[in-house]
Amino acid sequence: MIVKITSKRQVTFPARVLDALGVGPGDRLELVEGSDGFRLRPRRIHRERLAPLRGKLKKGVGSFDLESFRSRGHDPALRD
Secondary structure (H helix, E strand, O other): OOOOEOOOOOEOOOHHHHHHHOOOOOOEEEEEEEOOEEEEEEEOOOHHHHHHHOOOOOOOOOOOOHHHHHHOOOOHHHOO
16 A cells, blocks of 8 residues: 655545554554564543543643643653
8 A cells, every 4th residue: 555745744544544543533643663664553542541530630720731741752661
């Protein structure tokens, strides 16, 4: 399968590929480099896994920006 790279270095994946990866709007893809090339892995935050945090964040002390949190680098050992 061949995909085209635009002048802005963007790539559009066929819907069949994204469906197979189980990703949708707002999800991210991680490129994992290996000795034989790159692999794509879906990276998404499962909102139901955030449920244990409910009630632990203090009200009125700022807000939690999920997109900002997603864009920061984190220790890979903390990821699932």
